Amino acid sequence: APAEGRAGIAVGPAERPVPRFEDLPEYKQVRMQELASQLVGIANPFYRTHDVGAGAVTEIDGRNLINFASYDYLGTNRHPAVHARVAEALARYGVSASASRLVAGERPVHGILEERLAEFYGVEAAVVFVSGYLTNVTVIGTLLGPEDLVIHDELMHNSALAGIKLSGAARRFFRHNDMDHLEELLAGFTGKFRRILVIAEGVYSMDGDVADLPRLVELRRRYGFWLMVDEAHALGVLGKTGRGTHEYFGIDPNEVDIWMGTLSKTTSSCGGYVAGSAALATVLKGSSGGFIYSVGLAPALAAGATASLDLLAAEPERVARLGANGRLFRDLAKAEGLDTGLSEGHSVVPVLVGDSLRAVRLSNDLLEAGVNVLPIIHPAVPEGQARLRFFITSEHTEEQIRTAVRHTADILHALEKQNFGLASVDR
Ligand code: PMP
Numbered sequence: 001a002p003a004e005g006r007a008g009i010a011v012g013p014a015e016r017p018v019p020r021f022e023d024l025p026e027y028k029q030v031r032m033q034e035l036a037s038q039l040v041g042i043a044n045p046f047y048r049t050h051d052v053g054a055g056a057v058t059e060i061d062g063r064n065l066i067n068f069a070s071y072d073y074l075g076t077n078r079h080p081a082v083h084a085r086v087a088e089a090l091a092r093y094g095v096s097a098s099a100s101r102l103v104a105g106e107r108p109v110h111g112i113l114e115e116r117l118a119e120f121y122g123v124e125a126a127v128v129f130v131s132g133y134l135t136n137v138t139v140i141g142t143l144l145g146p147e148d149l150v151i152h153d154e155l156m157h158n159s160a161l162a163g164i165k166l167s168g169a170a171r172r173f174f175r176h177n178d179m180d181h182l183e184e185l186l187a188g189f190t191g192k193f194r195r196i197l198v199i200a201e202g203v204y205s206m207d208g209d210v211a212d213l214p215r216l217v218e219l220r221r222r223y224g225f226w227l228m229v230d231e232a233h234a235l236g237v238l239g240k241t242g243r244g245t246h247e248y249f250g251i252d253p254n255e256v257d258i259w260m261g262t263l264s265k266t267t268s269s270c271g272g273y274v275a276g277s278a279a280l281a282t283v284l285k286g287s288s289g290g291f292i293y294s295v296g297l298a299p300a301l302a303a304g305a306t307a308s309l310d311l312l313a314a315e316p317e318r319v320a321r322l323g324a325n326g327r328l329f330r331d332l333a334k335a336e337g338l339d340t341g342l343s344e345g346h347s348v349v350p351v352l353v354g355d356s357l358r359a360v361r362l363s364n365d366l367l368e369a370g371v372n373v374l375p376i377i378h379p380a381v382p383e384g385q386a387r388l389r390f391f392i393t394s395e396h397t398e399e400q401i402r403t404a405v406r407h408t409a410d411i412l413h414a415l416e417k418q419n420f421g422l423a424s425v426d427r
Pocket residue numbers: 131132133134136157159201205230232233262263264265270271272
């Protein structure tokens with residue numbers, strides 16, 4: 001007879017073995033990567049601990065480094081004016097909203113931030129969520145269903161893909177920024193689904209180029225689909241006053257149905273938002289699971305995001321400085337013979353390396369030289385397109401940018417000469 005457990009439950013040999021997490025391909029992949037980095041003697045570049053607030057400089061293991069790996073585009077993360085507003089909200093409302101906004105989690109700072117975002121975009125309304133990732137998941141998951149089709153840029157962020165999966169909608173992608181390809185798909189599919197949603201990113205997160213918003217808007221008028229633009233890397237970046245992609249192109253913001261963005265980048269907080277029509281906000285607040293069944297955004301984070309937007313409005317020179325820094329970085333990199341890919345020199349400038357191992361080694365050697373920048377390797381980008389991704393901020397000095405570009409070029413060119421990389425390890 002099987003032995004009896006404390007609650008009288010049989011604890012004998014299992015009839016059917018419980019699946020082991022160790023058997024998952026995802027587990028094996030991570031272990032393989034760790035093993036590979038040990039074999040070639042390069043420290044894992046991921047999950048490093050920074051013992052200071054993110055900004056143009058950082059500190060790892062007691063060493064001060066020039067930092068190109070954080071999203072603090074306008075240098076608001078450590079700004080005293082932002083801190084004061086966060087402290088005020090923290091003192092008044094505590095750490096957590098402690099309930100869904102629907103129930104008991106609503107605080108004045110939520111409404112204030114949403115009004116501020118709507119006004120900033122020049123649209124009727126906005127809704128904030130607890131994470132940028134969650135925003136894409138729950139918004140797309142709520143608005144679309146199995147009768148619908150989503151057509152998205154092939155380089156769209158993982159969070160949007162997760163939202164499409166949740167929605168059950170059919171999915172097609174168009175070649176990156178290729179509006180003719182999108183039009184081909186629209187011509188073939190329009191009328192065959194209940195609704196079509198087209199999604200693009202204002203500034204693409206891995207390549208740093210800009211969506212062709214004029215063409216997207218023109219196609220929307222002709223084919224009658226919902227247009228959604230993810231402004232994660234464009235808010236506070238594009239346009240003279242940082243209003244994003246529509247300001248950059250001089251397009252009426254109401255020609256885009258769903259402006260989506262995150263609070264974690266330019267507004268140095270945490271959370272996400274959607275801005276658009278009042279009806280859209282009503283639908284999302286009334287029926288999106290990620291809004292209704294999740295805690296309200298932490299009040300201090302809402303206050304921090306609003307304070308960052310206020311700072312952006314009061315000091316638009318931050319936007320100009322970020323733009324100048326992005327262009328300087330890209331131009332210097334090109335002059336040094338580095339491949340910055342499609343980057344238009346805004347918030348994100350990649351340096352394409354190709355080989356994953358070479359990218360990891362380059363990042364490692366740059367850290368030694370005092371520059372913190374992360375490699376992006378497969379599966380985040382296709383195999384053979386590994387890169388370093390530099391996040392630019394308004395607070396980088398010209399000297400910091402020159403130093404980073406010079407070291408990157410020197411080290412990468414030396415690695416290329418040695419033919420350092422996976423290809424040479426294979427042989
Ligand atoms: N969309 C894009 C394009 C992003 O780059 C990111 C963040 N990397 C997100 C959404 C998710 O935002 P968050 O990190 O604030 O959750």
